[in-house]
Amino acid sequence: MRVADYHEQFAAVYDTFYAKRDVAGEVQLAVNLLGLDNAPAGSRHVLDFGCGTGSHVLAFAGCGFKATGFDRSPAMIARARAKCSARGFADVMFESGAPSEFFSRLDGTRFDGAVSFFNVLNCIETPGDMASQLRLIRSRLTPGASMLIEVWNGAAVFRDAPRSDVRLCADPDTPARELVRMTLPTLDRIRQTCTLLYRVLDLDREAGSFAEFKSVHDIQFLTPVHYRHLFELADLAILDEFPKGRPGTPITQDDWHIAYLVRRDT
Numbered sequence: 164m165r166v167a168d169y170h171e172q173f174a175a176v177y178d179t180f181y182a183k184r185d186v187a188g189e190v191q192l193a194v195n196l197l198g199l200d201n202a203p204a205g206s207r208h209v210l211d212f213g214c215g216t217g218s219h220v221l222a223f224a225g226c227g228f229k230a231t232g233f234d235r236s237p238a239m240i241a242r243a244r245a246k247c248s249a250r251g252f253a254d255v256m257f258e259s260g261a262p263s264e265f266f267s268r269l270d271g272t273r274f275d276g277a278v279s280f281f282n283v284l285n286c287i288e289t290p291g292d293m294a295s296q297l298r299l300i301r302s303r304l305t306p307g308a309s310m311l312i313e314v315w316n317g318a319a320v321f322r323d324a325p326r327s328d329v330r331l332c333a334d335p336d337t338p339a340r341e342l343v344r345m346t347l348p349t350l351d352r353i354r355q356t357c358t359l360l361y362r363v364l365d366l367d368r369e370a371g372s373f374a375e376f377k378s379v380h381d382i383q384f385l386t387p388v389h390y391r392h393l394f395e396l397a398d399l400a401i402l403d404e405f406p407k408g409r410p411g412t413p414i415t416q417d418d419w420h421i422a423y424l425v426r427r428d429t
C-alpha cells in the first residue's frame with residue numbers, strides 16, 4: 164500500500180526537520196513584497212495557502228495581521244492549531260480539507276495578500292489542478308492584492324537532479340530525541356515529477372528506543388516558461404520572478420528554489 168504524505172507521524176516531526184528556518188525573515192520579506200507594510204497591520208488579512216504547521220501564519224499574527232492558514236492535511240492543521248492556542252492568538256483561523264470546499268466556505272472573505280511558501284504548488288497533482296487552485300485563490304484576493312509563491316525550478320532540477328540524502332535533526336525541546344531523515348528521490352524527466360520517499364527514524368536516547376516510518380511525496384515541477392503560462396491562465400499578473408529570498412534578481416538554471424510575485428489586477 165502506498166504511504167500517504169503529510170500524515171500524523173510526518174506532521175509530528177515537521178517542525179524539527181525545519182527548526183533552523185528563518186520564518187520571521189521569510190514573513191518580513193513577504194510583508195514588504197506584498198506591500199502590506201503601508202497600512203495598519205490589524206486592518207489587513209493574509210492567506211497562507213498550504214500553511215503546513217502554521218509557523219508563518221503565527222508570524223504574520225505576531226506582526227499584528229489577521230491571518231488564515233489553509234492546508235489540505237488535517238494532521239498539519241492539527242499541529243498548527245495546537246501551536247496557535249499555546250500562543251493565544253485570537254485573529255487566526257486554520258482550515259483543512261479540499262481546496263474547493265475551503266474557498267466556497269469563505270463566503271465574502273477577501274484577502275489583502277497571500278503566500279504559499281516552500282513548494283506547495285508542486286504538491287498539486289497536475290498543472291491543470293494548479294491553474295484551478297490558483298484561480299480559486301485569485302477569486303478571494305482584493306483587486307490589487309499580491310501573492311508570493313515559491314516553487315521548484317524545473318530547469319535547475321534537470322541540470323542538477325535531486326540526490327539521496329541523510330540528515331540528522333535535533334529536537335530543541337527534547338534534547339534526548341533525535342531524528343534521522345533519509346530521502347530517496349525518483350526523478351521522471353518526461354512527466355516532470357519527482358517522488359520523494361522519506362524514511363524517518365525517531366530516536367529516543369533516554370528510553371533507548373526508536374520509531375520508524377515512511378512518507379511518500381509526489382512533486383510535479385514545471386519550468387519557468389510553464390509557470391508563467393499557469394499564472395496567465397489564472398489571470399494573475401507577474402510582477403517578479405526571482406531566486407528564493409532575492410527579489411529583483413533574474414533566475415538562472417542554477418536556482419533550484421524560485422519565487423513568483425503575482426497580482427490580481429482587476
Ligand SMILES: C[S@@+](CC[C@H](N)C(=O)[O-])C[C@H]1O[C@@H](n2cnc3c(N)ncnc32)[C@H](O)[C@@H]1O
Pocket residue numbers: 169212213214215216233234235236239262279280281282283286287296
Ligand atoms: C512542503 S510543505 C510546506 C508547508 C509550509 N508552507 C512551510 O513553508 O513550511 C507543503 C504543504 O502543502 C500542503 N498541500 C499540498 N497540496 C495542497 C493543496 N492543494 N492545498 C493546500 N495545501 C496543500 C501539504 O499538506 C503540506 O503541508
